[in-house]
Amino acid sequence: MIIFDKPYVSDISASYAAETKHPVLNNAYARELSTRFDLNLVDEHTFAKQASSGKRLYATSENALDWIYANIEDKELLRGIRLMKDKFALRTALKPMYPQYLFRQVSVSQLCGVNVAELEMPFILKPSVGFFSVGVYTITNEQDWRAALADIAKNMESWKLRYPASVIGDANFLIESFIEGDEYAVDVYFDDAGEPVILNIMHHEFASGDDVKDRLYFTSKNIISNNHASFTRFFAAMNSIVKVKNFPAHIELRVMHDGTIIPIECNPIRFSGWCTNEIAYHAFGIRTYAYYLENRRPDWDSLFDGKDNQIFSMILLEKPSGIAPGNASYDYDAVQDSFSNVLELRRMEKPDDPMFAFVFAQTPADDRRELDRILRADLSTYVRSGQSNRP
Structure with missing residues (x-):
C-alpha cells in the first residue's frame, strides 16, 4: 500500500505503482499523478481499513503522517512512527x-x-x-x-x-x-519478525566539520560490503528496544572512530526523501520500496556484479541564498557538464523547492575530483538569470 504526497514523486516510483497495481491512497497528489500513470486509486476509508489490518504501508513523504495519524488504527504502527519521528x-x-x-x-x-x-x-x-x-x-x-x-x-x-x-x-x-565519525544514510526495513533488511547504504560526505548540508551522498560495492554486517547487528539491537515490524525507515547514523554506531535520526514509514532512494535503482537496479512491499531481500553478490571500483552518487543542488524564489533560472546544461556520467538529472523547478536539481552520477572510485569539486562549489555559478540580494 502506497501513499504519494507532496513535495515530489518521481516517474520511477509512479511507474512502479502503475505496473504493479499496488493500492494507492486516493488523495489530491495521487489524482494529479493519475493523469499520467494508471494508478490503482483506493478511497480513504478502504485504504485506512486495509492499512490498519497489518498490510505493509509505504509513503514517499512524511507529509503523509497527518493523514496516517488521523486514519490508521494500527496502534503498534502508530507507536513506532511516533517514536522514530x-x-x-x-x-x-x-x-x-x-x-x-x-x-x-x-x-x-x-x-x-x-x-x-x-x-x-x-x-x-x-x-x-x-x-x-x-x-x-x-x-x-x-x-x-x-x-x-x-x-x-x-x-x-x-x-x-x-x-x-x-x-x-x-x-x-x-x-x-556532537558525534565525531563518518555519517551514513541507510534505507532499511524490519520484516514480520522484526529482523532488519538493509536495502542501501550511502556515505554522507561533508565539506567541513561544521557543514550540515545534504549535498553529497554516495554508495558503492565497498561501502555496502564493509558496513552491512555491523549495521545489521546495530539495527537488530536497536529494534530490540523500538520493536517495530513490517516497517520501512530511512536511518542516518554515525560510526565513531572506535566503531561505535550512534543513530542521528530515524525517518519512519519511508526511505530516502524526495525519492532519492532511487540512487539504489541507478546503482544496483533496486527499487527499495518494491523490495519492502514484496518482502524481498537483496542478493548482494549478484547485484554487485560489474560494480567494482565505481561510486554512485546522489547530489542535491540547493538554491543559493540571496535569490528570491521564482526569480532565477538555472543552467542545467552546465550542471550536466559538471559530471562525466550523469545517470539522471532531475530538474526541480517549482519556486518553493529548496533545491534546483538532483543529480544521480557514476564516478570511478579512483578519480573523484568532480565529487570533491561539487561538494565545495559555489552553486550561484549555475544561476542563469535573476537578481541576487547579496551585497
Whole structure:
C-alpha cells in the first residue's frame, strides 16, 4: 500500500505503482499523478481499513503522517512512527545503549534563556521533530549559538509554511552531543519478525566539520560490503528496544572512530526523501520500496556484479541564498557538464523547492575530483538569470 504526497514523486516510483497495481491512497497528489500513470486509486476509508489490518504501508513523504495519524488504527504502527519521528523520545528510549551520551530538550521559548557557556562544545541544535537538515546547527562557540537563534527566528515561519508540524515541529529543539565519525544514510526495513533488511547504504560526505548540508551522498560495492554486517547487528539491537515490524525507515547514523554506531535520526514509514532512494535503482537496479512491499531481500553478490571500483552518487543542488524564489533560472546544461556520467538529472523547478536539481552520477572510485569539486562549489555559478540580494 502506497501513499504519494507532496513535495515530489518521481516517474520511477509512479511507474512502479502503475505496473504493479499496488493500492494507492486516493488523495489530491495521487489524482494529479493519475493523469499520467494508471494508478490503482483506493478511497480513504478502504485504504485506512486495509492499512490498519497489518498490510505493509509505504509513503514517499512524511507529509503523509497527518493523514496516517488521523486514519490508521494500527496502534503498534502508530507507536513506532511516533517514536522514530520524535528525536527526543527515541534518544530517551535508546539511552541504555548510550549511557554517556548527553542530550536535552528545550522549548523554542526557552532557547534564549539557555546559558550556552555551561554546555560542552561542540554540540548540535536541531528540531526534536525534523526533516532534511532544516534547522540543524553545529555550535562550536557563543557566536554560533547567537547566529543559530537569529536564523531560527528568521526562518521559523517559512518552515511552518513549507512543512506540516508532523514533519518539522516548531515547539521543541534538541541539544545533543556532537558525534565525531563518518555519517551514513541507510534505507532499511524490519520484516514480520522484526529482523532488519538493509536495502542501501550511502556515505554522507561533508565539506567541513561544521557543514550540515545534504549535498553529497554516495554508495558503492565497498561501502555496502564493509558496513552491512555491523549495521545489521546495530539495527537488530536497536529494534530490540523500538520493536517495530513490517516497517520501512530511512536511518542516518554515525560510526565513531572506535566503531561505535550512534543513530542521528530515524525517518519512519519511508526511505530516502524526495525519492532519492532511487540512487539504489541507478546503482544496483533496486527499487527499495518494491523490495519492502514484496518482502524481498537483496542478493548482494549478484547485484554487485560489474560494480567494482565505481561510486554512485546522489547530489542535491540547493538554491543559493540571496535569490528570491521564482526569480532565477538555472543552467542545467552546465550542471550536466559538471559530471562525466550523469545517470539522471532531475530538474526541480517549482519556486518553493529548496533545491534546483538532483543529480544521480557514476564516478570511478579512483578519480573523484568532480565529487570533491561539487561538494565545495559555489552553486550561484549555475544561476542563469535573476537578481541576487547579496551585497
